[in-house]
Amino acid sequence: MDRPRIPVDLILKNLAQEHKTAKTRIKKAVDVLTNNLETSISTTAYEVVYTEDRVKLKHYKPEHIECKTPLLIIYALINRETMLDLQPNRSVVETLLKKGMDIFMIDWGYPSRKDQYLTIGDHVNGYINNIVEFICKKYNLPKINLMGICMGGTFCVIYSALHPEKIKNLVLTVTPTNFDTDKGLLNIWMKNTDADQLGESYGNMPGDLMNLGFLLLNPARLMIDKYVGFFKNMDNKQFVENFVRMEKWIFDSPDVPAATFKQFINDCYKKNLLIQNKLEIDGTMVDLKKITMPVLNFYGKYDHLVPPESCELITHKVGSTDTRDVCFNTGHIGIYVSSKCQKEFAPQIAGWLKEREDNIL
Amino acid sequence: MTQPSNAGKESELSTFSWLELATGFWEEISRILNETQPALNDDAPLSPDANSFNGKFRTYKTWETGIKNLTSLIQMMTRQENQKAASDSMVTFFELLSQVTGDSSENLLEFQKQLLNSISKIGEHTKAYNFDDIDQHIFESSRKLYDSEFKKYLYVPKLGLSRFHLERIAVLIDKFNIHYSDLSELIYLFFVPLEKTSRIMHAKIDSMIKHKDFVENPGAFYNEWIKMLEGHYMKLLQSGEYTEVLKNTIDSLAEYRKSKDEVICQILKDIPIPTNKDMDDVYKELYMVKKQVKELARQLEQINNRP
Numbered sequence: 001m002d003r004p005r006i007p008v009d010l011i012l013k014n015l016a017q018e019h020k021t022a023k024t025r026i027k028k029a030v031d032v033l034t035n036n037l038e039t040s041i042s043t044t045a046y047e048v049v050y051t052e053d054r055v056k057l058k059h060y061k062p063e064h065i066e067c068k069t070p071l072l073i074i075y076a077l078i079n080r081e082t083m084l085d086l087q088p089n090r091s092v093v094e095t096l097l098k099k100g101m102d103i104f105m106i107d108w109g110y111p112s113r114k115d116q117y118l119t120i121g122d123h124v125n126g127y128i129n130n131i132v133e134f135i136c137k138k139y140n141l142p143k144i145n146l147m148g149i150c151m152g153g154t155f156c157v158i159y160s161a162l163h164p165e166k167i168k169n170l171v172l173t174v175t176p177t178n179f180d181t182d183k184g185l186l187n188i189w190m191k192n193t194d195a196d197q198l199g200e201s202y203g204n205m206p207g208d209l210m211n212l213g214f215l216l217l218n219p220a221r222l223m224i225d226k227y228v229g230f231f232k233n234m235d236n237k238q239f240v241e242n243f244v245r246m247e248k249w250i251f252d253s254p255d256v257p258a259a260t261f262k263q264f265i266n267d268c269y270k271k272n273l274l275i276q277n278k279l280e281i282d283g284t285m286v287d288l289k290k291i292t293m294p295v296l297n298f299y300g301k302y303d304h305l306v307p308p309e310s311c312e313l314i315t316h317k318v319g320s321t322d323t324r325d326v327c328f329n330t331g332h333i334g335i336y337v338s339s340k341c342q343k344e345f346a347p348q349i350a351g352w353l354k355e356r357e358d359n360i361l
Numbered sequence: 362m363t364q365p366s367n368a369g370k371e372s373e374l375s376t377f378s379w380l381e382l383a384t385g386f387w388e389e390i391s392r393i394l395n396e397t398q399p400a401l402n403d404d405a406p407l408s409p410d411a412n413s414f415n416g417k418f419r420t421y422k423t424w425e426t427g428i429k430n431l432t433s434l435i436q437m438m439t440r441q442e443n444q445k446a447a448s449d450s451m452v453t454f455f456e457l458l459s460q461v462t463g464d465s466s467e468n469l470l471e472f473q474k475q476l477l478n479s480i481s482k483i484g485e486h487t488k489a490y491n492f493d494d495i496d497q498h499i500f501e502s503s504r505k506l507y508d509s510e511f512k513k514y515l516y517v518p519k520l521g522l523s524r525f526h527l528e529r530i531a532v533l534i535d536k537f538n539i540h541y542s543d544l545s546e547l548i549y550l551f552f553v554p555l556e557k558t559s560r561i562m563h564a565k566i567d568s569m570i571k572h573k574d575f576v577e578n579p580g581a582f583y584n585e586w587i588k589m590l591e592g593h594y595m596k597l598l599q600s601g602e603y604t605e606v607l608k609n610t611i612d613s614l615a616e617y618r619k620s621k622d623e624v625i626c627q628i629l630k631d632i633p634i635p636t637n638k639d640m641d642d643v644y645k646e647l648y649m650v651k652k653q654v655k656e657l658a659r660q661l662e663q664i665n666n667r668p
Contacts, residue, residue: 014578113637114644126655183600194615201615201622203637214488216598220591221553228583 028235037237039244042082042123046105050134054109055127057134060093066100067357068351069145069168070135073105076151077256078210081105083249083336084149092336093345099196099350104135106152108254113203116258121282124159126179132159132166144292145353147171150306150332151264154274158316161286164293169356171349173298174332177311177317179272183307185217187269195265199258204295207253217304246337275313288314294322296352298335298345305332324352396470500546507538526627533620540613547610550603554593 050057050235058081075081084105085093096103106127111118118126146167148156153175160167181187195278198205213224273279279286295318300313308327315323325350328335335341515535519527562585597603626636635643 020579113640114647116641117645117648122652188599188604189607192604194608194612197612197615201618203641218591218594220554220587220594224590225587228587 005128020251025235028246029240032235032237032240035237037244039197039241039250041087041245042085043088044085044091044097048129049104049138052127053129054111054115055131056107056109057131058105058107059106060097060103060105062097062100062102064100067102067145067354069141069143069353069357070102070139071096071145071147071171071353072132072135073103073147073149074152074156075106075108075149076153077108077123078151078167078207078253080249080252080254081107081149082252083333086249086337087245089122090242090337090339090342092099092342095342095346096350099347099354101350101353104131106131110254111257112255113205116199116203118257119259120155120158120263124162125282128155128159129163129166132163136166142166143168145169145171148173148175149175149348150174153177153262154268157288157291158276158279158281158286160293161288162284163282163289164290165292169294169296169353170291171296171298171353172311172314173345174300174303174306174311174335175297175314176268176306177277178310178313179269180275181307181309184304184307186305187307187310189213190265190269193265193269195262197295200257202258204255204258205261207248207255210256211251211253214305214361226286247253275317277317288317289319291318294352294356295320296324296326296349298326300329300330300332300335301327302334303332306309432612494625500542500549502541505544507542511538529620529624531626532622533617534646535621536613540610540617543606543610543613547606550597554590557593558586558590561589590596 003171044060046058047061048056053166069173073081073084075084085091088094093103093105098351132144134148136142143166146156146160146169148171150173153172154177156170156172157175157177160170179187179190195205202209230240230243233243267273267279271278274286275288277287277289295315297311297315299306299308301308303311312325312327315325328341330338330341335345512535515531521529562582565585622637626638629636
């Protein structure tokens with residue numbers, strides 16, 4: 001007799017097997033979850049060398065300096081800079097240190113209600129400029145290297161255009177500069193957001209509310225499938241540790257000062273002023289042509305938050321003749337944490353900066 | 362001059378008979394209360410711990426006064442010489458009442474019709490990655506009903522000493538209702554992909570059973586379900602409808618929070634606790650002062666650095 005086309009026996013067998021596996025997995029998972037898990041993030045040693053209000057400057061010293069000019073990394077005001085140092089062997093900071101880079105990184109801290117009036121200008125011409133001057137003075141250098149992440153990259157673009165004399169090389173990573181695109185839900189939603197009203201009612205833009213917005217960008221994957229994946233692997237200690245580290249980072253979201261949020265939404269997302277050289281910061285127009293230093297621009301092909309269309313125009317708009325675009329086949333976060341990008345991203349930055357260093361030690 | 366119709370006369374007669382009956386009823390109530398509560402009579406001794414009001418409980422006295430006023434009013438209306446005027450006023454009043462309730466009933470009926478339409482759509486055939494048939498009219502209708510029938514009562518002019526506070530509370534109730542409606546719509550929309558995916562998967566399973574072509578691995582079903590769900594969400598989240606509903610929800614949330622803060626600020630005003638508004642003023646001044654000091658420090662440094 002032919003085998004029936006609906007293999008009921010096989011289906012039942014598979015279900016029974018699944019049930020058995022799940023039972024064993026849960027038993028093992030209890031052991032994993034109740035024992036000591038190493039889930040700390042940002043474990044690379046650093047020293048806080050400068051503080052101003054809530055802002056701190058972290059200094060990561062390499063064992064051997066291979067690049068004389070220090071690199072200042074500026075993270076976004078959304079989420080925290082700990083993403084660059086999630087775990088050993090998956091840390092942009094660690095890789096850059098191994099390549100002999102002297103790194104400074106801004107920790108924006110947690111803005112409180114009293115910070116609600118801080119504008120983009122206060123961040124760029126205030127905190128960032130003070131920190132750049134602090135580093136220049138410390139090393140007795142006229143210029144330093146600058147690297148920006150996402151919104152931090154936008155701040156770096158503004159800073160480099162306003163203070164080009166202080167920046168030697170500019171590295172941009174997943175940096176939105178052109179907001180005239182409907183690619184990516186964030187672009188669509190932000191154009192419809194009444195930032196003024198939100199700012200008025202919340203004081204600052206709550207991090208939790210923004211995180212909810214990010215989850216809503218792909219609810220099937222981020223709210224269901226991710227945790228199904230966790231359930232399937234929760235008996236794997238290493239998987240659980242990595243998963244918890246990522247969760248720790250994702251749901252550690254400081255609020256964004258209301259005035260900055262309003263300015264970013266209105267002037268950038270809605271009016272797209274930056275790329276048109278029409279953005280005014282503290283009374284001065286941001287002219288991208290003044291960015292004459294070398295520019296290295298990274299972005300992700302599958303970035304759903306800052307799509308390539310938002311990133312790739314900047315190298316054509318700056319005054320510099322030494323520009324390079326690098327597009328990775330990954331998303332917004334994958335560029336920093338995926339195993340594949342780990343091997344390429346930070347080493348490329350270090351290599352590119354060293355190539356442009358007058359004095360390689 | 363038009364003569365009143367027979368039906369009108371009958372209505373008048375029955376109204377006045379009812380009014381006489383009502384007078385009797387309230388007089389009887391008043392009499393029973395007086396008899397069954399001897400302690401409440403004017404000549405009864407004063408109760409030492411009672412909330413006294415010339416020997417009577419305040420509540421009872423208020424009741425009694427109210428009943429007396431009502432019976433007097435009814436008696437006055439039923440007098441021969443006042444019957445015509447009372448009848449005319451009542452006709453006007455009933456006309457007004459019928460107009461108001463008529464409008465409301467019409468709107469309620471319309472809303473009910475929409476609701477029935479929506480319910481009848483449950484279980485209809487659904488197409489994958491197609492959101493043209495999203496039925497949001499029910500929310501639109503309920504919003505219209507709220508705007509036309511309920512909202513206006515919240516904004517009836519408030520009078521007297523508590524006017525200021527009552528106005529703010531009315532705004533808070535209104536903003537909460539609007540936000541609640543927007544949020545319900547957003548949640549409804551958010552569940553549409555889940556519902557759609559489940560229905561399509563169900564149809565797929567039916568088809569597989571029919572064609573005796575089944576997937577052996579149950580995990581493959583989940584993978585297909587999550588992929589389809591993701592596709593449905595992508596389609597929905599990019600749609601203009603969703604963007605608009607999301608915007609409305611966020612806007613109404615912001616307005617609700619603002620109105621809630623205003624009410625809380627009013628409450629806190631009488632307590633020695635600074636409100637957010639007070640602190641925001643202080644923070645703003647602090648921000649301006651810090652900015653000025655930094656600028657002055659910078660200028661001073663420039664002067665000092667001059668050769």
